[in-house]
Amino acid sequence: MGQAILTRVLLVIPILFGMSVVVFAIIRLVPGDPVAAVLGLNATPQLIAQTRQQLGLDQPFWVQYLQWLGGILHGDFGRDYRSGHPIVQLLAQTLPVTFELVVLSMLIAVVAGVGLGTVSAVWRGRIPDRVGQVFSTLGISVPDFWLGMILILGLALALGLFPSSGFTPLTDDPLDNLWHLVLPALTLAAGLAAVLVRITRSAMLDVLDQDFLRAARSRGLSERAVVLSHGLRNAAVPIVTVIGMQLGYLFGATVVIENVFSVPGLGRLILDSTLAHNYPVIQASVLVLGAVFVLTNLLVDIAYTVIDPRVARPAGA
Amino acid sequence: MSEVLDIEALTVTYGRGPVVRALWLRLARGDVLGLVGESGCGKTTLGWSILGLLPSGARMDGTIRFEGADLRSLDGRDRRRLLGDRLAMIPQGGSGALDPLYRIGDQIVETILAHRHVSRSEARAMALRQLRAVGIPDPEARLASYPHELSGGMRQRVSIATALVLNPSLLIADEPTSALDVTIQAQVLALFRDLIHEHAGAAIVISHDLGVVAQLCNRVAVMYAGQIVEEAPVDQLFAEPRHPYTRSLLAAHPALGRRGDRLATIPGTVPDPASPPAGCLFRPRCPVAMAACCREPPWVEQPGGGVRCVRHAAG
Numbered sequence: 001m002g003q004a005i006l007t008r009v010l011l012v013i014p015i016l017f018g019m020s021v022v023v024f025a026i027i028r029l030v031p032g033d034p035v036a037a038v039l040g041l042n043a044t045p046q047l048i049a050q051t052r053q054q055l056g057l058d059q060p061f062w063v064q065y066l067q068w069l070g071g072i073l074h075g076d077f078g079r080d081y082r083s084g085h086p087i088v089q090l091l092a093q094t095l096p097v098t099f100e101l102v103v104l105s106m107l108i109a110v111v112a113g114v115g116l117g118t119v120s121a122v123w124r125g126r127i128p129d130r131v132g133q134v135f136s137t138l139g140i141s142v143p144d145f146w147l148g149m150i151l152i153l154g155l156a157l158a159l160g161l162f163p164s165s166g167f168t169p170l171t172d173d174p175l176d177n178l179w180h181l182v183l184p185a186l187t188l189a190a191g192l193a194a195v196l197v198r199i200t201r202s203a204m205l206d207v208l209d210q211d212f213l214r215a216a217r218s219r220g221l222s223e224r225a226v227v228l229s230h231g232l233r234n235a236a237v238p239i240v241t242v243i244g245m246q247l248g249y250l251f252g253a254t255v256v257i258e259n260v261f262s263v264p265g266l267g268r269l270i271l272d273s274t275l276a277h278n279y280p281v282i283q284a285s286v287l288v289l290g291a292v293f294v295l296t297n298l299l300v301d302i303a304y305t306v307i308d309p310r311v312a313r314p315a316g317a
Numbered sequence: 318m319s320e321v322l323d324i325e326a327l328t329v330t331y332g333r334g335p336v337v338r339a340l341w342l343r344l345a346r347g348d349v350l351g352l353v354g355e356s357g358c359g360k361t362t363l364g365w366s367i368l369g370l371l372p373s374g375a376r377m378d379g380t381i382r383f384e385g386a387d388l389r390s391l392d393g394r395d396r397r398r399l400l401g402d403r404l405a406m407i408p409q410g411g412s413g414a415l416d417p418l419y420r421i422g423d424q425i426v427e428t429i430l431a432h433r434h435v436s437r438s439e440a441r442a443m444a445l446r447q448l449r450a451v452g453i454p455d456p457e458a459r460l461a462s463y464p465h466e467l468s469g470g471m472r473q474r475v476s477i478a479t480a481l482v483l484n485p486s487l488l489i490a491d492e493p494t495s496a497l498d499v500t501i502q503a504q505v506l507a508l509f510r511d512l513i514h515e516h517a518g519a520a521i522v523i524s525h526d527l528g529v530v531a532q533l534c535n536r537v538a539v540m541y542a543g544q545i546v547e548e549a550p551v552d553q554l555f556a557e558p559r560h561p562y563t564r565s566l567l568a569a570h571p572a573l574g575r576r577g578d579r580l581a582t583i584p585g586t587v588p589d590p591a592s593p594p595a596g597c598l599f600r601p602r603c604p605v606a607m608a609a610c611c612r613e614p615p616w617v618e619q620p621g622g623g624v625r626c627v628r629h630a631a632g
Contacts, residue, residue, distance in 0.1 A: 211413035217370055218408065219428040219479065220401030223393070230416050308418060309463040 008301050012294055019290045020072070024065050027282055037277035038081050055081065068283065078280035087284045090269060095288060098254050098265035100170060104181055105188035105250060106243075113193035114232075114239060117200025121208060122227055132197050139194020144253055148187040148260040156183060165262035184261040188253055192246045199242045203235035210234070236307050244300030248293045319346050320385070321487050321519040322367070327379035329359070329366050329543075334590030336362045338543040339379070344487070348519045351530030351551065353566070354540035357587050360523045361409060363540075364489045367521075368406055369396055384486060402432040405485035405517075407476050409492045414476045415464040421448075422460030425479050432483055447478040452508055470501040477509060486518035493522065494529055506532050527570045531555060536622070539563045542588050542598040548622035559624040562599045597627070 035051050036043060043051075052058050056067065071078055077087035120132035156164035162183050168176040207213060208231055216230045254267030262268075266285055273281035305312040322344040329337040337359045344350055352360050365371050367381055369388060381388045383404060388396065400406075408414040415424060425444035426437065433440070441460065448456035451474040464472055473496055480488060493509060494502045510533050513520045522533050530537055531551060538548045539560065547560040558564045568581035585602035588594055594601050596611040603610065609627045617629045 211408060211410070212416045214365075214370055215406075215408045215414035216416065218368055218400055218406040220397045220399065220431050221427065222397065222431070225427070225431075230419075233418055234416070310417060310465050313463065313466065315465045 005302060005305070008298060012298055015294055016291055019294070020069060020287055021065070023283055023286050023290070024068065027279055027286075028061065030277075032277050034081060034277040034279050068280075072284075072287075077284040080281055081278050082276065087281055090281065091266070091284060091288055094264060094266040094269045094285075096170070097167065097263060098251070098258070098267055099292075100177075101181055101184055101188065101254060101258070101263060101265060102247070102250050104178075104185040105192070106247070108185055108189035109192035109196060110243065112189070113196025114200045116193075117197040118204055118227065118232060120197065120201040121204030124205065129201075132201060136194040136197040139190045139197070142190065144187050144191055145256050145260055147190055148184070148257055151183050151187055152261070167263050181263070184257050184263055187260070188250060188257050191253075192243075192250060195242060195246060196239065200235065200239055203238045204231055207231050207234045233307065237304065240300055240303055240307065244297050247296045247300075251289055251293055320344070321346055321348070321383070322521075323380075323382040324367070325380045325382075327363070327366065327377070327381060329362050329371065330376040330378075331590075332374065334593070336543050336590055337366065340543070340545060342538065342545065344519050344521065346486075346518050348536055349513055349534045350519075350521050351534035351537040352521055352523045352540060353525060353527060353530055353537060355566075355583075355587055356525060358540045359543040360525075360540055361491055364406065364491050364521065364523055367489060368400060368404065398432070401428050401480075402483045403486045405480040405483070405488050407480045407488070407490040407493050409523075410496050414479075415472060417464050419463070420460065421462050421464065421467070421475050425460075425475075425482060428479055429482060443482060444478075447482040448475070450481075450512065451475075451478040452504070453478070470497050470505065473497055473505060474508075477505075477512065481512055481516040484516045488513065488517040488520040489523070490520060491523045492525070495524070495526070502529075509533065527555075527567065538622075539566065542593065543590070544598060544625060546599065546626070547624045549619065549624075550621045553621065559619070559629055560599075560626050561603045561605050561628075565602075565604070597625075 035048050035055070035057065039047060039051060049058075056064060059067070068078065075088065077091065079086055080090065116128075116132045116135060120129040123129055152164045155161045163180050164183075167180050170177045208227075213226060213230055216226050221230075251267075254265055255270055256267070257263070258265045258267035259271055266289060270282065270285045270289070272278075273285065320343060322342065324340060324342040327337055327340045327342075328335055340359075340363065342350075352363065354360055362371070362375075366375075366377055367383075367388070369391075371377065377389070383399065388399075391399075415421070419427075422441060422444055425447070426440040429435065429440040429443055430437070435443070444460060445456050448459060453459050453471060453474050459467070459471070459475075464475075467475065473493070477490075477493065480490070490509075494505055497505055506529065513533070520533075522530060524530055534551050536548065537551050537554045538545045539554075539562065540546070541562050547554070547558070547563045549559070554563065555567065558567055562583075565581065565583045569583055583602060588598055588601070597603070597606070597614045600606045600610045605628070607627075612627070614625050614627045615630045616623050616625050619629075
């Protein structure tokens, strides 16, 4: 077991390396000149050449890459083309915000999705199951930016229950921070919750049919122990797999949601810097987002060994 | 003689038709009843219907009394209090009876704690004693094993231990030895016979194997197409089978058929529950069927049991 995890951890290194190459290359292929964007319309050819040299853009592609990679290994992601601030600072400001938003959405999605999915399976074909099906169909088919706007219009503007936009840092006022994040988190959670309802329902239906579950009932265990301890835990492997895959989607969707709700997170940083051709910022933020995704998937793989002893302790080992 | 189980006119219907038909059965303390018949005759369904754990979609009519209480009128909570405690089941293919994600010890302890107000460590001690009683080597270590780490024989023993740990007054064992190698089978059978007498008030052993029944039981009920066609003390049934189906079944058994004879098979197949033949259900396959068999056969009481055949009715 230990060795399998170690191999899996070591595999992260080439993945991250490959990702850095792709990120770097793709951004160079995007049309538009960053120097022209930085200097604006009044730039003279001489000024352009000078700036290009300052930013290191006159170097060959591979030299630029190695310099960038070398910096990252020392914790230096370069400087913002425009403001000149170190990018590490920008990341330190925005990443926790996005992280909080994603964790909050995840919690909402797992509680709502797994809960409703379990209820649907247990009361299969009856009213709770119908509710679950309607909810999951809606959740999967409604686009999140549209849902975000509807929530702003309904809950924020019309009813005034929640703020429509803006953000308070967690350290300033945790309650107000949560208050501002409720709507974006709900919006982000809806799609994932809908998928989780379906996966949980079908995984639970599978498990509820198994012999060992009827055997658990025959031992006089409470319905709660049968459904949750024995049922849901056996259904957990497919559910966790989907959560892992959807995490990437969740981080990606923050680019849209943070802009709809004006949340100052990594997603908004990516969009702003892309519109401004701010190469180093895009590179750094996309790379960090990718790394977070790779690491969460690593955590999911490790979670399997906790859930299923057959992964951790194969027979005959 | 105190009655442990009293089943009256039990009928269980799935989508296509009745699987158990108006079945009557009584079990007293000390009885070990073998329930035999071909697969599909309703033995297993009968077992699960006593526990009230039939799959959704099954319909049940009739009454089942367990130690005087009407099981079908109990609510879920009161029924759960009986299951695993005074009324225990060893499900078919013992290995499938264990949750693959939990340690053996935890599953036995969980069962004990659901029924007894004892501490976790006392429950562990009870589990340990019972694992030792079913002959599991190194039981302390096995408590911490997961089901996939044990052999089929060991898993079957764990199932037996779990069912017997609270000394049930009625044990239902569904094919308790069918998943085992022949060598282990004899071992488990011997062990099982002692344990039933020691720990269980009465037992129903469901099996298609007459040899298993001959070793374990003092009474036998032969099931065909959802009905009991013959019931008798075990020695008498083997010495003097009355129902033509019982005779065919005995003749088809390699060890019990008469030496030198060709091993017989029973021609035809079990009737479709949706369209059973009129009269005796065994009539289409019966070697001695006659005109009177087209009418519903009577249940003819015999000493220690009875037989459902018109040939024994006239006297």
